Amino acid sequence: MNKQLFCRASELEATLSPFALVTILTTTGSASRNQGSMLVEPSGATTSTIGGGLLEAFAIEEAKKAIREGQQSLCLDFTVDQEAKKGAGKVSLAIQVFAHEEGGSFFSLAHQWEASTIPFVFGFSLNTHASPFLLSASHQCVGSCDPELLNHAKKQLEEGADKRVALTSGEYFLTIPTPLVNLLLIGGGHVNQAIANLCHALGYGVQVVETRAEFATNTLFPYARKFSVATTIAKALEGVDINRFTYTVIASHNVDQGSLEYLVSTPTPYIGVLGSRLKARMLFERISVPLKERNRIFCPIGLDIGTETPQEIALSVLSQVMKEKSQRTGKALRDLERNLVVVRGAGDLATGVIIRLRNAGYPVVVWETDKPTVIRSTVSLAQAMFCSETEVEGVKAKRCKDVDEALDVLQQGTVPILADPQGESLGKLRPICLVDAILAKRNLGTRIDLAPLVIALGPGFKAGEDCHVVIETKRGHSLGRIIHQGEAIANTGIPGLIAGYGRERVIHSPCAGIFVGKATIGDLVEKDQVIAYVGEVPVLATIDGMVRGMLNSGLTVPEQFKIADIDPRGREADYTTVSDKAKAIGGSVLEVLDGFLGGR
Template sequence: MSIYYKISEMIKENKKFAVATIIESKGSTPAHAGKMIINSDGSIIGTIGGGLAEKYVINESISAIKEDSSKIVEYTLNNAKEGGLDMLCGGDLKVFIEVNNIRPTLVLIGGGHVNYAISKLVDFLKFDLIVVEDRKEFCNKERYPFAKKLYNDFDMEKSLKNLVTDSNTYIVIATRDGDEMALREIIEKESAYIGVIGSKRKVKVVLNNIAKDGVKKELIDKVCAPIGLDIGSNSPEEIAISIISEILMIKNGGSARQMKEVKK
């Protein structure tokens, strides 16, 4: 199996890793060309020549993965030179460490107009898309061609019980009549964001109902309801943009202020 095939497979599996590639070498070095995959636990596939230089690159790659930041590192392989590694090769090595970040997952519960509009924005924002809807005519590959997974069982409650989430999952609830049920099923699941569409009056009733049933206050306080940012939106497409904007604000730690008001 070639290293390029392995990289492709790991990207498809949405794994976090780094690829270290020799981009320049001068003089005597363990290798003048090479590429290797580094996992967050330090395990590797491939090599850039082995030895102390490779060990340093592995450590730098682990740090890069933790920091979500690609970088270029340079080493002098000569212990007689200031800052050089304890090696006798004598050459210089430049390595590019590229981090493959895990794509976030967006779960759309409900396949109606607003969530359909949201789905149109998802692909170029690099989210994996999952759609949950109890009507197959509103939840199929023709309607959601970019979806990674579709749950279109008539029993939506069952679908939500089977839904697997993590700390990088963003959830939008916009069903025709099952928002409260959906929120009950997913509120205790791990997630980065849960938003519920609806008027202030409607979402207040929903949140009060689940609070009466003993759902913890800290879980309820995490729910963004009504969903989205106030951009004066009216159409499904504009509402979708306001929702995606809120999700990106939370994902990226933004403030939602106009850029002219932001001082950096």
């Protein structure tokens, strides 16, 4: 929803004029928008949009009909047909009709909150025409006192995403009309003034921090939510609100080392500093910030689009803010599928490769089996094959039913995973590079002619025959070595040592049967403790330690199949982040791909 929508709704409410709100509930496949709302009047006049085209025309007619026939609420579906494909997508819509009573102020209040960029939840029932409700960030509530519903709404203000919730009283849809994103602008100069004006157009709230009162005024910043002025920036920062939706822009010479280090300690995901590359070097030389936290600091600030004026710089900066907020590539949509990489497999080592490629800006599509036998599921994107979606180190993956859905998901900044172990989608995807990351210790069908560049991980492949390049996967001095001719070191069948344990830490099935886990990854276990069953046969822990890997329950396994592993380091074991080995292998893949595209 946008400002015009609630403004018009409040006007119609004041004149007791009926109208309908059309809201996108869900989308699948191809759709012009994934969320949005539109107001429809009895005449067919509209405010805001849900994407235009045939979808919007359909929604307008259905909304007019609902108003005319006195319907209060309904849900319906629209099938998206494209020239190249019928049934390319589906959009589920909710239509709510509002006929007002004298003295009503529901939408007037919503308009006031929105005009002031105060975050709030707007919710309505999908089952009956129960009263809609509003809940502001300050927990002011209108229209509902259901504690269960209000708890969901409060949680949504923390999470920041539209959602459907099923309650004992029925199903509700909760949406946040005003973006939770807000800009903390340090410095009241021309650039931050331009950023504030553009923020208003985007619906983003603004807070201004200054040491000079004359640069923190309603004249310069007419839409600012808050001003904080003090003798130092450090003191002024004490007067602002910072959360994980707060993006910080520093355009002031008065920010000292302590203030910058304080900002790094807050939840702000983005700290942009206006300045040159020389200023950036000097900045990083003097601040004391952990290396991993420096990724949140951007100096110079903005995207490279050729800027001169404050307004152009504002566009560049907010484009970068949106890129970071949405975890997108920032590339032209036309070029998004260029340099596409297909990765076979999404186990823990393959996930390290996928994450490094994804973070370097490469679009990645994954081929997996329908039920992958991954052990370290907490660090394997293959887990999406079981639970539809998963996330590892900030990289999201989603199971897709076909190539069309995969390409749509790719545009949303998520890694699509297809159940395509034989690579039947190769012709549609036409990747620039294919990476065999199955780690089966043998070749399961990868050929050197499948893509312009074919990379294989580990033993079972010969560079120059099966693929162009092999990457060494055995721990030790040669880990990550790039092999252009020949093979990786042969598999010894002996697991690498951790805290002096090798074979003992890896557990295999005692017989054939259906696997059912009892312990879960992250559990501390003792030797001889029952951690799983294969059929009715118990599986015992072989050593004391932490369960770092466990097969998904319900899979049928043969005898002596790897089903779990235990880390003897116990509490010190890390089971939530990609291993150094996986990232080293991923770095080698990235080096080969960059070199190939660079003509080296």
